[in-house]
Amino acid sequence: MAKPLHLGFLYAPQSGHQTHDESFDPLNPIHLTSLARDLEGAGFAFLLVDDSVGHAAPARSEAFTTASFLATRTRHIGLIAAANTSYVEPYNVTRLAASLDHVTHGRAGWLVATGVADPAGANYGQAAFAPDLHYQRAEEILDIARRLWDSWEDDAFVRDKRSGVFVDGAKIHPIDYIGASFTVKGPLNVARPPQGQVIVAHRVVDRRSAEFAGRHADIAILGAATAGDIAALRANVIAAASGARREEQHVRLFAEIVPVIGPDHAAGAPGATSASFLSGTATKIVDEIEALTNAVTLDGLLVAPRVLRSGLDAFSRDVVPELVRRQRLLSANGSITLRERLNLSRPRNIFEHKAPQHASTAG
Amino acid sequence: MSKRELHFGLMFWAGGTHPSGWRYPSSHAGAAFDIEFLQRVTQLVEAAKFDFLFLGDRLASDPSLQTTNPSQMSRLEPFVSGASLAAATSHIGIVVTANPTYYDPYNLARMFASLDHLSQGRASWNLVTGADEIAAGNFSRQAHWDTERRYDWADEFVAVVRGLWDSDAITPLHHKGRYFEVAGPLNVKRPPQGHPVILHAGTSDRSRELGARDADVIFAGQATIESAKAYYADVKSRAGKYGRADSEIAILPGLTPVVAETTQQAVAIYDHLNSFIALEPDGDGGEASRYGSLGRMGKRRNLTAVSAAIGVDVSGQNRDAPVDPIVLAEANEDGRRLFADVTRLTRRDVKGPDRLTYRDLIIGHISTGAIVVGDAKEVADHIQHWFDERAADGFNIFPPYVPESVEAFTGLVVPELQRRGLYRTDYSGSTFRDHLGLAKPGPILSNATSL
Structure with a gap:
């Protein structure tokens, strides 16, 4: 019996297989606000603000700026922003993600994209380079980000007005990172994120991305057309996770679905293989979701309607109530942070045990 | 020609610009990461019709700063706080500090274009080249670049960013310069302001030149009226060389008011x-x-x-x-x-x-920079004197402790300046360019389309 699911929403106007209605303007803050609030109201666990630095067509605003704007306009929904590790400085992207976590009070995530999926060297004075190098860079940046997020311990701030002690310097750590591509001294100039570590998401479409997700991601988004292919990607992620000595239950597995709601007719996937196309009436779509999640153990679905906003509106109006009726939708259940909502524990700070040990008097 | 009027910005180090501002009894010592608090203070200066809110930045941190500049140890990344502040306000300009030395022009052009769309025309770039030597260590640099290198880089960087703001499918950028190769076009539509407002601060020759050519607002640090007048005259005359009128650059020195x-x-x-x-x-x-x-x-x-x-x-x-x-x-x-x-x-x-x-x-x-201590009339006199003497077109207000010093300035000094007819009683437009009386620039590329 499949378990109840989290729903995530993919916001990616004019890239991949998503377009938008004429009445929806991705650069209009009022339209964006209404989209995010409606998702929140429909019970979505997160909104994934996708991004591209390689697509030439003007489509939307940059993901972290957009998510930061929406942070103030929403209260409960997770906000995951995409950034491409092939074209950023690690210090900059790390503090963007940490800061988004602060302004959302722990609802932030970072979709780690690379130049493999979104090549953009021509905008950055870079020649194209091999997929392995893109991923090597991503590995380094993740490693740096995780250390920088921990570079301030949770209780580094003393802020004692009477004594004038603002911080405890022993709880602020340089990271002294030296790698193949980057050298970063640290510490970060942002307090530790409310979630400790910001939620990291990655799209899994092949073995390499599965490897990366298994090692690093809290959310792995499995993108394939059939249940069999989704199951294969899932197995690769789990194998990579256990290879990295991570526990399977620390990775939340989402499958990307493209719902096409309408009269019951077979509208096959238009050649795309990076998502599962489900079409027909709401009942039929929920049947297919159940079939999928009976075949593959999943924590949630990333809903990627083809058309903004009409595709979302139809999904929220018709499919969500049916999922609720069949007790297949997980609610926020009083959680505050995205980590809590996904039932992931708050990681211990890697620098904490390195602090000078206090003499123990315990017997 | 419209009447000259004062412009104000708030230099928003949330813990206060005084090194001990956070210790003042009513101050919020944890302000830097409390976005709701930052929004309330921003709304306070928006209600007082300030031109902008200024988010400073540093790209490094060290515990030793706590005795000298605790506000500068850590803070929210300014695009993140800027976008969050935009979501809670409707008129005030939002100035984000960004250092080209440690950014990439394509990314920065996108961020500012995005903030300008989200804020509906209120984004602004405080262009700093970074005197902060320790930042180099966070960005894989062997050494801190010298002034010449930083300004050579910044000059080309600004040109690329402006070019990207103006680019589109018909006229992508195809920039090939000394430091940058950028194909373009930018994949964010041209910003509502055309080009977000550019701020610059600095006293070196290179800095004055960059400011005179590229900045809409210059934030100067002169402590005395004599040095401020000389700086003001120098920058405005340099701007003339680039075909820019006096009114196209607002010179706003920093001012710390302690008012009661x-x-x-x-x-x-x-x-x-x-x-x-x-x-x-x-x-x-x-x-x-x-x-x-x-x-x-x-x-x-x-x-x-x-x-x-x-x-x-x-x-x-x-x-x-x-x-x-x-x-x-x-x-x-x-x-x-x-x-x-x-x-x-x-x-x-x-x-x-x-x-x-x-x-x-x-x-x-x-103590550094200009400080004025007094009642509303005394502080207003000081401001008017600098304004009349053309030492300033307005001020970037340094709040020594927050929020009380902001409340005192907006509650006491602003009404006094409004009574004197020196300062607006309402916004006349909704974009930051509107507040500065600046037109939206046409695209630099002749056949580029605009919004």
Whole structure:
């Protein structure tokens, strides 16, 4: 019996297989606000603000700026922003993600994209380079980000007005990172994120991305057309996770679905293989979701309607109530942070045990 | 030509710009990461019709900053806080500090274009080239670039960013320069302001040149009206070389106002703030740590440093004792200026009923930038004087402690300036360019389409 699911929403106007209605303007803050609030109201666990630095067509605003704007306009929904590790400085992207976590009070995530999926060297004075190098860079940046997020311990701030002690310097750590591509001294100039570590998401479409997700991601988004292919990607992620000595239950597995709601007719996937196309009436779509999640153990679905906003509106109006009726939708259940909502524990700070040990008097 | 009017920005270091501002009783010591608090303060200055909110930045941190610049140790990334502030406001300009030395033009052009769309025309770039040497260590750099290199890079960087803002499918950028190769086009539509407002600060020759050519607002740090007038005249005349009118650049020096209902109350607040500053023992009069030297209090906080500055040995004196008038009589020119400044701020003198102390001299010596202490009329007089004398087109207001100093300025000084007809009582438009009276620039590329 499949378990109840989290729903995530993919916001990616004019890239991949998503377009938008004429009445929806991705650069209009009022339209964006209404989209995010409606998702929140429909019970979505997160909104994934996708991004591209390689697509030439003007489509939307940059993901972290957009998510930061929406942070103030929403209260409960997770906000995951995409950034491409092939074209950023690690210090900059790390503090963007940490800061988004602060302004959302722990609802932030970072979709780690690379130049493999979104090549953009021509905008950055870079020649194209091999997929392995893109991923090597991503590995380094993740490693740096995780250390920088921990570079301030949770209780580094003393802020004692009477004594004038603002911080405890022993709880602020340089990271002294030296790698193949980057050298970063640290510490970060942002307090530790409310979630400790910001939620990291990655799209899994092949073995390499599965490897990366298994090692690093809290959310792995499995993108394939059939249940069999989704199951294969899932197995690769789990194998990579256990290879990295991570526990399977620390990775939340989402499958990307493209719902096409309408009269019951077979509208096959238009050649795309990076998502599962489900079409027909709401009942039929929920049947297919159940079939999928009976075949593959999943924590949630990333809903990627083809058309903004009409595709979302139809999904929220018709499919969500049916999922609720069949007790297949997980609610926020009083959680505050995205980590809590996904039932992931708050990681211990890697620098904490390195602090000078206090003499123990315990017997 | 429309009447010249004052412009105000809020230099928003959330813990206050005074090194001990966070210790002031009503201050919020955890302000830097409290976005709702930052939004409330922003709404406060928006209600007072400020032109902009200024988010400063530093790309490095070190625990040693806590004694000199605690506000500068850590903060929210400014695009994140800027977008969050945009979501809670409707008119005020939002200035994000970004350093081209450690950014990429394609990313930065996208971020500013995005913020301009999300804020509906209120984004602004404070272009700094970064004197902060320790930042290099966070960005895989062997060494801190020298001024020439940083400005050469920044000059080309700004041109690329402007080109990207103007680019589209028909006219992508295809930039190939000394430092950058950028194909373009930008995949965010042209910003509502055309080009977001550009701010720049600096006193070096390269900085003045960049400001005169590229900046819409110049944020200057001159402490005296004489130096501010000279700077103002110099930058405006340089701007003429680039075909820009005087009115196209607003020069806004920093100003720290300590204001209260009465002069006496204002002086008491000023003294209270300074009472938190930990002085150092006499002996070493040299420079303080390199972190401190970047901001306030780079000088030693002792009488040895004061002695060296004023040309009279006062080291070892009891700091709470009144200063012997003979010290003023024997002081050099810098020393006489220091005494005059301390008297102007504290109303204490070497004679009369209220005597200035050796401690006052130490505080006066380490203070930087322009400070004014007084009631609403006195602070408004100071502002009007600088404005009338063309030392300033307005001010970037440094709130020494937050939020009370902001409330005092907006509640007391702003209405006084409005009564005098020097300052707007409402916004005349909704974009930052509107507040500055600047037109939306046409695209640089001749056949590019605009919104």
